[in-house]
Amino acid sequence: MxxxxxxxxxxxxxxxxxxxxxxxxxxxxxxxxxxxxxxxxxxxxxxxxxxxxxxxxxxxxxxxxxxxxxxxxxxxxxxxxxxxxxxGPGADGAGLEGSKAFSKQLMANAGVPTAKFQTFTDAKLAKEYAKARFDAGKSVAVKASGNALGKGVVVAASFEEANDAIHQMMVGKQFGIAGEKVVIEDKLEGPEFSVLTIVGDQNFVSLPIAQDHKRAYDGNKGPNTGGMGAFSPVSWVHDGLVRQVEETIIKPTLAALKDSGITYRGTLFSGIMMDEGRPHCLEFNVRMGDPETQVIVARLGNGFMNALAASANGEFIEEPEVLQNAVVSVVVASEHYPILSSKGSPITFLEYPVGVKFFHAGTTMIGDQLVTNGGRVINATAAAGTLRDARKLAYRAAAAVSFKAARFRTDIASEE
Ligand SMILES: Nc1ncnc2c1ncn2[C@@H]1O[C@H](COP(=O)(O)OP(=O)(O)OP(=O)(O)O)[C@@H](O)[C@H]1O
Ligand SMILES: [Mg+2]
CATH class of the missing domain: 3.40.50.20 (Rossmann fold)
Structure with missing residues (x-):
């Protein structure tokens, strides 16, 4: 192949x-x-x-x-x-990620548990709705409907904050056309995880759960990023919970896609928040997570390629083999990520343990020299028998990545 x-x-x-x-x-x-x-x-x-x-x-x-x-x-x-x-889905199915308005409407039609919401193309009406939700004792999340590079969501603590966000997106055109339509939804509260599912015409198969760390600094402080590291397995997301997500969120969503005439072949990434003890769907993405994929692939044995090929060809998808291991990936980023990225700093590798893998995220070559080319530069990834051992190895590997003002979080996988 x-x-x-x-x-x-x-x-x-x-x-x-x-x-x-x-x-x-x-x-x-x-x-x-x-x-x-x-x-x-x-x-x-x-x-x-x-x-x-x-x-x-x-x-x-x-x-x-x-x-x-x-x-x-x-x-x-x-x-x-x-x-x-x-x-990978066609443009119709990819609308689940490309349009939050479409995605939320499909969830509502399918009866998928998700935050109460409304969609607006008029800033005045959007602001009135946000005001009414705060008056009713709720908080809201304001979301640019289109693709805003992971920056189009503001979880607002006050009406003023929501009002500003709506104004910047809809009137200030902060995200261009991506913000011409906004979704305003009630704020949910609880721990988050995501489920990555390989979807085909006949069946679907969910991959092992990985948890990422979205905030820039230790202790989940600082701005949101694309992800500063990930680990798998995640003990609190047990099989029963994944089955519940499949029954209440994934199955009805796939049925609704089918009803709309959409053939979906690819990854369905369900972003889940536990609210009042029950999984709610915050969002869908139509690709795998980054950096979750870096740990998930290292947890799989044989059968991953066949599963992707079966999905692509509309055939029955066999479950890939899941290894009895643990994997941790630490993102080595540039100092000011996510505000600024780094370009052109030479990267060298000091001595590192055998068996670790460096996945490149933001690198390029200038002549023969490997240099930085982005905010997230290298994903230092290691597998071991336990998370504790995988974590030790991944951190020794991360410390071996050397470029000007390299930085990483020191608490990836530490709460496990
Ligand atoms: N209704 C909500 N209640 C509470 N928090 C929320 C809500 N909606 C979104 N969030 C928070 O904002 C984050 C981003 O939201 P969402 O996943 O919809 O945006 P996104 O930009 O598509 O993210 P990604 O880059 O992961 O695809 C969520 O991971 C969650 O922490
Ligand atoms: Mg998204």
Whole structure:
């Protein structure tokens, strides 16, 4: 089997690394870390027709699309129209992530437990609704409906804060057209986790649970980021809870997609918050999580490639083997991430323990020198028999990554 992985971040490096154990893998555009594991071809995920050409020339059997943007922009549709097998939904299914208004309406139609909400295209009406919710003793989350790079959600503690957020999104056009429509929903309260599910025409299979750490600094302080690290397994998210999410959230959502005539083949990422002891769906994403994928792939044995291929081909998906191990990934970031990213600082590796894996997230080459090229630079990842041991190894690996003002959280996986 020959697989094309589309994307060039830490998630795609992890996918390419895992798949390369079972198949020949090409990545576009990839990154310097991926180039050590697989062949990379410098084609942007935006160049749909160039990717079609590449697939034909190289006789690609399966395309795995990593990030959401190409899916929302219809890359999977273009590939399928050309007879190419793709893991990842078409633009219609990708609307679950590309439009929070669509996603919430589908949840409501399907009877999926989710925060009470309304959608607005008029700032005045949105502000009135937020006021009414605060007057009724609730708090709200204000969400840009479109794709705002993970920055389009404000959980407001006061009406003033909600009012400002609505104003900036709808009148100030802070996120451009992504904020022309907003969803205002009641604030839920409780611990969060996410479930990544491989979805096909006949069945679905959920992957092992990984927990990420969204805030920039230790103790869950500081601004939200794309994720500063992850670990798996997560003891408090037991199998029964995952089954409950499948029954109350995933099954009805897939049925509603089908009813709307949407064939969904790819990852369904359900963002869950426990509120009053019951799982509620905060959001869907249509791709795997980053950095959750970096730990999940290291928890899987055989069968991952076959599961993705079965989804892409509309066949029955067999569960991949789950290893009895524990995995921790620590994101080594640049000092001022997420406010500023780092570019062009030389990266070197000091001595590190055997068996750890460095997934590259924001790196590039200048001549022969590996340099930083983003906020999140390297994901230092380690597997062991227990989380405690995996954590020790991952931290020794993270400490071995050296570039100007490198920084990481010191409490990844520490609450377990
Ligand atoms: N109704 C809510 N009540 C409380 N907190 C919320 C609510 N909605 C969102 N949040 C918080 O805001 C975060 C981001 O919300 P959401 O997942 O909808 O946005 P997103 O930008 O699509 O995120 P991602 O980048 O993970 O896809 C959630 O992980 C959660 O912590
Ligand atoms: Mg999202």
């Amino acid at each position: 020959r697989i094309l992985v589309v994307g060039g971040g830490g998630r795609e490096h992890a996918l390419a690394w895992k798949l390369s154990r079972e198949a020949e893998v090409i990545a576009a555009p990839g990154n310097p870390g991926m180039a050590e594991d697989v062949e990379v071809v410098p084609i942007s995920p935006k160049k749909h027709l160039e990717l079609v050409d590449l697939c034909k020339k190289r006789e690609i059997d399966l395309v795995v699309v990593g990030p959401e943007d190409p899916l929302i922009e219809g890359l999977a549709d273009v590939l399928r129209e050309n007879g190419i097998s793709v893991y």
